[in-house]
Structure formats: structure tokens, C-alpha cells
Amino acid sequence: MTDLTNRLRGSALTDRPSGTAPPPQASRRRRWSVGWTRSAVKHLSLCLLALVMLYPVLWMVVSSLRPNNEIFRRPGLVLESLQTQNYADGWEALASPFGHYLFNSAIVVLGCIIGNLVSCSMAAYAFARLEFTGKRMWFAIMLGTIMLPIHVIIVPQYIFFSQLDWINTFLPLIVPKLLATDAFFVFLMVQFIRGLPRELDEAARIDGCGHWRIFLQIILPLMKPALATTVIFTFIWTWNDFFSQLIYLTDPDLYTVPVALRSFVDSTVATSWGSMFAMSVVSLMPVFLAFLLGQRYLVKGIATTGGK
Amino acid sequence: MSALGDLRRIKGSTRGSPQKRDNRTALAFLLPWFAGLGLITIGPIVASLVLGFTDYNLIQPPKFNGVDNFTRMLSDERLHQALGVTFTYVMVSVPLQLACALALAMLLDRGLRGLAFYRSAFYLPSLLGSSVAIAVLWRQIFGAEGLVNQLLALVGIEGRGWISDPSTALSTLIVLNVWTFGAPMIIFLAGLRQIPIMYYEAAAVDGASKWIMFWRVTLPLLSPIIFFNLVLQIIHAFQSFTQAFVVSGGSGGPSDSTLFYTLYLYHRGFNSFDMGYASALAWLLLMIIAALTAVNFWAAKYWVFYDD
Incomplete structure (x- = not known):
């Protein structure tokens, strides 16, 4: 169907009014074969480009399965024998087995997801459905904080958390999410709730529901797609986040995956790239899985709000 | 729709001014967000403006040093x-x-x-x-x-x-x-x-x-x-x-x-x-x-x- 419209468009572009048109049958066949060649060339170059884009990552995966000395000699992707020694070495290379850091990351990620889901959906309901004094101003402030770089506030934030004695706990990473500081998700959910028919709220209100019941029993179940987008983005961003985890976690026992990986790099400069690659691949696996499972939500989330 | 709106107005009027009631509900829904805005976002911005005019090393109290x-x-x-x-x-x-x-x-x-x-x-x-x-x-x-x-x-x-x-x-x-x-x-x-x-x-x-x-x-x-x-x-x-x-x-x-x-x-x-x-x-x-x-x-x- 889309092919057809495309071809129609194509013919609209090339057809010019002229007296000496060849018989329609022949011209259609020629045009079709020209179109076919062009689309074949296009697909070939797109595939090639996709390969170039993904080549470094593919090569890292392949190299992690090769003996260490081959990493500096084999630019290709062909794997002759499957070697899992790098994974075994890398897993045990740091003070704790790598699973420990995966577990720490999982705790932080889980806390952030719950925090964002609860606090951002509440704030979004207020902005989308309630009338209150200064609503426009507060909404503008909320939008402004989306753009605010964390580096601007990290110094006093660090002082504040160190006075609470929260350095080397997961609290500085999780508590801000419980307070809806990821305004990006508030905005995403506001946009979504605005798209839900108000008649539903009205009907519920006539039946005697208050705002809390409308929120919990009507709006929340209907905004599952927005919640799913929030879960996936929070997962990937928190999993990849390095800056705040580097600053707040200095006790090796509390290291999350990015911080552990970085200490791995610093402790083994250019000696065991194989095991470093292996652990890098391990650390990227969850992101890749989240990407596979949540592609639909990711694409929609970016297209509507311009996230990363 | 308009009928529903009328009904709402009537229902609202029996419970006092709807504007006032929404304000209190909105405050409840936005409580985490307000707390985050004050403690995690605006507070640190103001604090860093003040600290910008001091000499501070986390151990001794900040010393004002002008520009x-x-x-x-x-x-x-x-x-x-x-x-x-x-x-x-x-x-x-x-x-x-x-x-x-x-x-x-x-x-x-x-x-x-x-x-x-x-x-x-x-x-x-x-x-x-x-x-x-x-x-x-x-x-x-x-x-x-x-x-x-x-x-x-x-x-x-x-x-x-x-x-x-x-x-x-x-x-x-x-x-x-x-x-x-x-x-x-x-x-x-x-x-x-x-x-x-x-x-x-x-x-x-x-x-x-x-x-x-x-x-x-x-x-x-x-x-x-x-x-x-x-x-x-x-x-x-x-x-x-x-x-x-x-x-x-x-x-x-x-x-x-x-x-x-x-x-x-x-x-x-x-x-x-x-x-x-x-x-x-x-x-x-x-x-x-x-x-x-x-x-x-x-x-x-x-x-x-x-x-x-």
C-alpha cells in the first residue's frame, strides 16, 4: 500500500505533459524497473550504513569472545572458536564478583522507577486536570527545570546530602526521583492525560468519586503507555548514569555497574581488554533488552517530547 | 457535554467554592514535586549562588571572600x-x-x-x-x-x-x-x-x-x-x-x-x-x-x- 503511494508520487514527479509519450504499457514497465533498481541501491546503501554504525558494538561483542591477544590483531567479525574465558576472568576481576555491582545497579534502578512512577504521575494529574492558583507559572517552572543541567546544582546538593550523612548510600540517587525532579516525565504524562477524554472524569465525579479515586481508578489505568515509557527511559538513563553515581558512591562495596566498570578500566590499563570488553557487553545487555522490549514506547516517547 | 458541565457546577456549588477545593487537592498531588523543587532544585541553585562568593572546603565553615x-x-x-x-x-x-x-x-x-x-x-x-x-x-x-x-x-x-x-x-x-x-x-x-x-x-x-x-x-x-x-x-x-x-x-x-x-x-x-x-x-x-x-x-x- 505504502509502496503504491510512493510509486504514484514518483510518477507524479517524473510525468511531464509532453506530446511524445511512449505507449503506456512499455513506459510503466520501464519505470517500474528503474524504480526497482533505485530502491535496491537505496536498501543496499542503508544496510551498509547500518553495518558501519553498529560495527564497533558488534566487534566488541565478537572480541569479547576471542583470546586477549587477538583483540589487537583481528579487525574482522568472523569468530573461529568460542572462548568464554574473558567472561569468567572479568566477572571475578574486581573486589566483588561482577554480579554484586549488577545487583547494586538493579536496586538503584528499581528505586528510581518506583519514585518516578508515583511522584511524576501525581504531579502530572494536578497539572493536567486540576485548577489551582498560579498553575501557569508553576507549569512554566516545571518546564524550565527539564532543561536544567544537573551540574549546576550538584555542588550544593552534594553538601546538603553530606550533611544528612547520605554519601555512600543509594539515597541521593533515589530520593530525588521520589520528589518528581525528573520533570521530563511529568511533562510526558501531562501530555498523555490531556489526550484522555474529560467525560470519563465527569462521569466518575457524578458517581461521587473524588480526585484521588479518579486518579487511581480511571486515569492511572488509562495511562499505561505513558507509564511504560517512563519505566523504560528511567531504566536506561539510570542504568547508564555515571556522573551522580561516581560522585555519591565512593565505597567499592556500593559501586554500581558504570562506576565498577570505570574502576576496572583504571586498574588494568591496556592489559586485559578481553575481560574489560566482556564486562562491557554484560553491562550493555540490560539496555539492549530494554530497547528490544520497549522500542515502541521509546520511539513514541522521543517523538512527542524530544528525549534522548 | 454541556449538560455534564452544568451538573458539575451544581454539584460543586453544594460543596462550597470549587476553586478553593481544587487548591487543596492540587497541593496534595503536587506535594512531592514542590518538595523536590524546593529541596533538590531551587534550594541548591540559590545555595550555589551564595557559595559562589565564599571559600569553602566542606570541613571549615564557608568564608565570605567577595568576588x-x-x-x-x-x-x-x-x-x-x-x-x-x-x-x-x-x-x-x-x-x-x-x-x-x-x-x-x-x-x-x-x-x-x-x-x-x-x-x-x-x-x-x-x-x-x-x-x-x-x-x-x-x-x-x-x-x-x-x-x-x-x-x-x-x-x-x-x-x-x-x-x-x-x-x-x-x-x-x-x-x-x-x-x-x-x-x-x-x-x-x-x-x-x-x-x-x-x-x-x-x-x-x-x-x-x-x-x-x-x-x-x-x-x-x-x-x-x-x-x-x-x-x-x-x-x-x-x-x-x-x-x-x-x-x-x-x-x-x-x-x-x-x-x-x-x-x-x-x-x-x-x-x-x-x-x-x-x-x-x-x-x-x-x-x-x-x-x-x-x-x-x-x-x-x-x-x-x-x-x-
């Missing part, structure tokens, strides 16, 4: 280096990244078979790009014996240590940022889809070539989206930290050639615990980003086209 921190900036050569590196990085990598994003979005537009596959392949680097694992990979790829030099050797070119050479180290980070063009590409794709096909049909009737159509139809109608991407990516590029930190082993080297502003801020604040100066640096960053965004909005009047 010392700001006069120190004027003669701080590493700061000037950091500003130079960051501006070069932003001004080179953002336009390149957006150009790639737009070019690919044009190729992928409308009715291409396998669109979902290509979109995913080009988008994946955006999700992985900010991770420590990819920075580790980059360190190998552009190392003296890395993948790039292995591939160059295949065609007989002798490479160099791209990362250990101060004249090329920043370029490897620029390549990394351009590599993550997938997110703006998806925003462009959504934008392209909103251009009514009839504009192209009308242009075709007038005998416009594809090139003319790109300049006269696509670009003007897409300019609001280009503007949106530009603002977003500039702010985002200013905050780059992980890649430079891991690739340079935390130092911003060789000879400060990858010393991003955020990296310098990190060194001052969290290595030297020079919190007063770091707060002043954070404010300078906020001012720079705000000024650049303001310039962007001002310039937008001259090139962004709103179709209404």
Missing part, C-alpha cells in the same frame, strides 16, 4: 582551556550530528520497506552512547593499536594514537557524539510525517525538482523541529562528561585537550573539594547555557518558519 572566585576565573587558564574545548565540541559536533540525523530521516521517510529495522539500527547508538561501556570501547578503537588503525592498516595507511595525540583526541569524542544521531533523527522523522503531501504534489505540478522541493518545502516546514533539536542538543552537548572522563582516564588529557567544562567542574569540586569556586563555575555554566538558549530563540525569529 574573588570570579576574578580568579579571569586568570584561570585551565578554565579558559575548558571553555575552548567545550565550545569547539558543541559547535562542531551538534551541527554534524543534526545534519546526519536530517539526512537519514529524509532517506527513511514515507513508505520505505523495512523502515522499522533501519530506524532501530540507527537509533540504538543513541541509547548506548552515554554508557561507560561504549567509552571503554572508544578508548580501544582509537588507541594506537585499536580497531581504527587495524582497519587503516588493511588499506595501507599508517594510523596514530588518536587518543594519545592532543590534536586528535577531541575529534574522537566528536565522532562519538555524531554517532548518536538516532534520537534527533526520530524527532525529524515525526516532523517530516506532518508535512502534508499535497505541498509536494503542488510543487511537482509546478515542475520543481527534488532539490528545490527540499529547500523550498521541506526545510521551511521542518524548521521548527530543527530549532527544537538544535536547542536540545546544544544543552545536551554542554553537559557531556562520561565519555571525556573515561576516554581520558579522568584527567581530561592529553594536555587538557579533552577537558570538558563539566570535567573541570568535577575536578575543582570533587577532587580538590574547592566547593566555593566550583559553585561559581556551576553558575557560569548556567549563565552560558541560558545565554546560548536566549541567542538561539532570538535568532529563530529570522530562520524558523511557523505555518499559521
